Amino acid sequence: MSLDQIFATRASRMKASEIRELLKLLDQPGIISFAGGIPDPALFPADEFAEAFAAALEPSHQAQALQYSVSEGYLPLRQWIVDQMAGIGIACGVENVLITSGSQQALDYLGKLFLSPGDTALVGWPTYLGALAAFNAYEPRYDQLSINGNRPAADYADAAAISGRVKFAYLSADFANPTGETVDLRGREALLDLAEELDCAVIEDAAYQALRYDGEAVPPILSLEIARKGSIEACRTVYCGSFSKTLSPGLRVGWVVAAQPVIAQMVLLKQAADLHSSTINQMAIARVAERCFDTHILKLRAVYQRRRDAMLDALSRHMPEGVQWTRPEGGMFVWLTLPPGVDGGALLERSLDTVRVAFVPGQAFFADGSGANTLRLSFSCTDEAVIEGGIRRLGELLRSQQPERVC
Numbered sequence: 001m002s003l004d005q006i007f008a009t010r011a012s013r014m015k016a017s018e019i020r021e022l023l024k025l026l027d028q029p030g031i032i033s034f035a036g037g038i039p040d041p042a043l044f045p046a047d048e049f050a051e052a053f054a055a056a057l058e059p060s061h062q063a064q065a066l067q068y069s070v071s072e073g074y075l076p077l078r079q080w081i082v083d084q085m086a087g088i089g090i091a092c093g094v095e096n097v098l099i100t101s102g103s104q105q106a107l108d109y110l111g112k113l114f115l116s117p118g119d120t121a122l123v124g125w126p127t128y129l130g131a132l133a134a135f136n137a138y139e140p141r142y143d144q145l146s147i148n149g150n151r152p153a154a155d156y157a158d159a160a161a162i163s164g165r166v167k168f169a170y171l172s173a174d175f176a177n178p179t180g181e182t183v184d185l186r187g188r189e190a191l192l193d194l195a196e197e198l199d200c201a202v203i204e205d206a207a208y209q210a211l212r213y214d215g216e217a218v219p220p221i222l223s224l225e226i227a228r229k230g231s232i233e234a235c236r237t238v239y240c241g242s243f244s245k246t247l248s249p250g251l252r253v254g255w256v257v258a259a260q261p262v263i264a265q266m267v268l269l270k271q272a273a274d275l276h277s278s279t280i281n282q283m284a285i286a287r288v289a290e291r292c293f294d295t296h297i298l299k300l301r302a303v304y305q306r307r308r309d310a311m312l313d314a315l316s317r318h319m320p321e322g323v324q325w326t327r328p329e330g331g332m333f334v335w336l337t338l339p340p341g342v343d344g345g346a347l348l349e350r351s352l353d354t355v356r357v358a359f360v361p362g363q364a365f366f367a368d369g370s371g372a373n374t375l376r377l378s379f380s381c382t383d384e385a386v387i388e389g390g391i392r393r394l395g396e397l398l399r400s401q402q403p404e405r406v407c
């Protein structure tokens with residue numbers, strides 16, 4: 001007997017992430033990678049972290065830094081987050097904040113909290129692959145969240161009723177992974193209306209929210225709901241934040257802001273899963289955030305904006321007719337739609353063999369397995385000259401893919 005015969009049914013829904021498998025190939029010499037959606041390590045505030053960890057290990061702090069701590073998270077960090085949230089229109093108290101081990105952990109907990117097998121999660125087509133991976137374990141069905149669409153709530157509810165009900169709508173409203181797109185104010189309000197009608201939660205994934213390069217900031221969905229209802233305690237939106245794209249992903253520190261009953265239940269989940277996030281990492285993040293978050297963000301924005309501009313410029317010069325792409329106002333991603341019939345997965349294989357440019361084929365981001373003719377490019381880790389070279393090479397490859405003209 002092999003043990004895989006007795007895995008729980010949920011295991012069959014867990015698949016190796018295409019992105020992680022792919023990242024293994026990228027160390028090969030000569031590859032230009034637009035694949036990983038990760039921050040540029042050259043931009044980590046490493047000196048500030050060295051100082052912060054040294055401070056946490058000083059005799060006066062080391063007992064706390066190396067000890068177990070409370071599941072809710074390190075209080076000064078939660079307080080810093082409360083102040084930060086106030087700055088973007090989210091009035092809350094420390095009792096509304098839970099520190100998680102990255103926002104990925106929050107997505108897992110929210111899946112666990114809301115989804116019984118057969119319940120429906122509304123997600124974008126495409127959506128963040130890691131959210132699908134987190135939710136899959138709880139055996140939901142997915143339905144397409146069309147924010148500005150004209151699909152009435154009853155339509156979603158009827159479709160969900162086959163095996164459960166709609167439990168939440170999940171989205172990244174700012175500079176989404178993978179598309180780079182932002183939901184406008186009307187779309188956010190429409191989403192809140194839909195959630196009211198469906199009586200479901202809204203999971204607002206704000207992983208990239210701080211990385212806006214141009215255009216007007218749009219208020220977070222949670223802030224719009226607080227404005228409607230007068231208090232966070234009446235809100236159905238759960239906001240997931242992260243320090244991964246701003247300070248460091250390696251420390252695994254994220255946070256959730258929500259009404260207290262949701263936080264209380266998530267604290268129980270955290271106690272059962274990992275007791276609390278690393279104490280010393282939370283202390284280091286709190287110290288670095290207090291000392292340099294705002295100036296550091298300005299630096300990140302300046303660098304990533306130049307790279308975004310370089311990628312959009314190179315795309316407009318090198319892509320053949322029939323290829324379309326998004327124009328993100330922030331974040332790390334540009335999303336390409338290729339002519340029908342061009343398969344992103346097959347293109348990647350050919351690209352690695354010939355022009356040696358890596359990207360992520362788009363299909364994995366679609367819960368329904370569509371999107372074969374799409375791909376995601378990240379501009380965060382390559383400088384402008386490399387971006388130009390990589391996009392030129394990708395353009396040449398795509399041009400060679402065009403169907404032969406019949407004369």
Ligand SMILES: Cc1ncc(COP(=O)(O)O)c(C=O)c1O
Nearest residue numbers: 102103104128177207242244254
């Ligand atoms: C949209 C989105 N949400 C959440 C995450 C998870 O980030 P972390 O767990 O590092 O906070 C990522 C990481 O790439 C992401 O792109």
